[in-house]
Amino acid sequence: MKPSFWFIQALLIPISFSLSWAGVPAEKARAILEAGNLRFAEGKALAHSWQTGNVAKTGALGQTPSVAVLTCADSRTPPELIFDMGVGDLFVCRNAGGFDTPEVNATFEYGVAALGVHTILVLGHTKCGAVTATLEGKPVPGNISLLTKALQPGIEKIHQEHSDLSKADQLNQAVEALVRYQMMEVIDRSPLLQKAKAEGKLQVVGAVYDVETGRVRFLE
Numbered sequence: 001m002k003p004s005f006w007f008i009q010a011l012l013i014p015i016s017f018s019l020s021w022a023g024v025p026a027e028k029a030r031a032i033l034e035a036g037n038l039r040f041a042e043g044k045a046l047a048h049s050w051q052t053g054n055v056a057k058t059g060a061l062g063q064t065p066s067v068a069v070l071t072c073a074d075s076r077t078p079p080e081l082i083f084d085m086g087v088g089d090l091f092v093c094r095n096a097g098g099f100d101t102p103e104v105n106a107t108f109e110y111g112v113a114a115l116g117v118h119t120i121l122v123l124g125h126t127k128c129g130a131v132t133a134t135l136e137g138k139p140v141p142g143n144i145s146l147l148t149k150a151l152q153p154g155i156e157k158i159h160q161e162h163s164d165l166s167k168a169d170q171l172n173q174a175v176e177a178l179v180r181y182q183m184m185e186v187i188d189r190s191p192l193l194q195k196a197k198a199e200g201k202l203q204v205v206g207a208v209y210d211v212e213t214g215r216v217r218f219l220e
């Protein structure tokens, strides 16, 4: 597939420096995120060089993040780094496993209603410990059971549907299934987000980050 103009543009010139999300339509968001991830994975990240300018700009003018991210708390998956974004670029919610809660949902509602967020990205990742623990189904101490209980509905059919696969491949299937499940949950739980989506003001996209290669794969 031929790279889009926006992908090339975003590869060459960091988004925060050149355009700012404020003027970027939703249909271009994925190309810009992909380009930032490519810069990161190839060791050509540029965001650090314009952070100071972003602090001054967003501090004076306010934030217009446009893209919200739901992802895992895993220390290997910081969205700003892996998409080569800067201060003011992404509106991020994280917890172990990357799942919707009433508070996460309210945060996204705020992003859409008040900040102009037009894209919610649900980002899973390979080798996720929270998903692994949920798949294994063993007892966990303390409040950790809150996490596995929350993740369980998104991956409960993995054992049945993929019984022929190795544990590692089952985990990959579970990570992707969880992303797709959370993409639905975020919208299903919120009439405000449903309305925004129905009116074409919001899109929800899913992707999986590979902790070994640094690359993000968007789900179709």
Ligand SMILES: [Zn+2]
Pocket (backbone or CB within 6 Å): 072, 073, 074, 096, 097, 125, 127, 128, 129, 130, 131
């Ligand atoms: Zn994780």
